[in-house]
Amino acid sequence: MGLKAFLHDLYTTRWLVLVSTLLFCISIVVGWLSTGAIQSMLAQQIEGLGGVAQRLQQSDHPQWSFFVFIFFNNAIKCVLVIFVGALFGIVPFIFLIVNGMVLGFVVHLQTDMGRSMYEVVVKGLLPHGVIELPVLIIACAFGLKFGIKVMSTIGSSMGLKRKGNGQTWEIFMKQTLTVSIWSVILLLIAAAIESGVTYRLLSH
Template identity: 30%
Template sequence: MKGTIEYLRSIRGYILISVILFFASAASGFTAAEQNPEIAEEWLKELEMLKWITDLPPLMILILIFAKNLLACAMAVLLGMGAGVVPVLVAISNGILVGMVAYQVVHKEGILYLLAGILPHGIVELPTVLVSIAIGMRLGHLFLMTIIDGDGDLGEEARAAVSFLIYRVAPLLFVAAVIETFITPLAISLASR
């Protein structure tokens, strides 16, 4: 497999697309929530149903967060071969959700609270997720090129993607889950004082 930096360079265009999709969707979600707060309230109610997770022991919370994020990244990567549709949907749906939740949190708790709830683990998690989306888009593009004109080494690219998922994405998501479980709650408690 290529080195990490070399591999990331080879997918940099797809990374840029995933970043644009995510942040444009987040801005759209924020704007939609601002224009129609009831929609955001409904989305937040859906998330409220997940509050039971916070009652679990920290180790279980860590495992759940890690498993959820790894599954989302694996789906974005592996299902990217379906013409890249799934990774695009993952970027857009997550962006909209983050935007709507951000609107609610900013208006109920303030910007500092939002930053405390996102930044500690988000510094690691968000780039990792966006790179996973980019890898899925790259696989989808190569899949289409292979179907259209037989061009591209889809097998080699798929092996590189799975290797990157296992050896780079999974460890980073584990670090993010540790931070989200143990450090983010402390940051939120400090911000809410």
């Protein structure tokens, strides 16, 4: 469960982390260039988040409200996306694509509204994003791994692949537990930064 185990688990899943990173980056570009139906879908996502942000801003303790919402929203989603990946990796794939597109769309929208790229990216995204985005990518990578593991097991039971190949379920479940715990810890730090540092930077 320690940091060394977490880093080892990342290393053993490095190719899926790389694939997830590439998918996320491509999705950001798609979100930036989006038009028509895709743009409308992303705009609805942003509108929903904007409504939540407005309610949190009007609370008695805005920064604390933002912290609680950001942490639980991100932590629950990232842990769920790992385990729901058992459904053949469909959910983590969609989650990765949608979040990348939303990010690309938001950055583009903010720059179109007159904000500088420095303000949007350096002040609004990097302080917490340097932790939050890698965690999102790692969670999706393990969700995809879960889906691949399930498909491999089904294939083995049908005689399409020799049993005993690859990682055992016991080792894999220990990995998912370790990654889940460290994801929550890192997202706690990211939420503190976003509700503290990022909040103050964008308020000035």
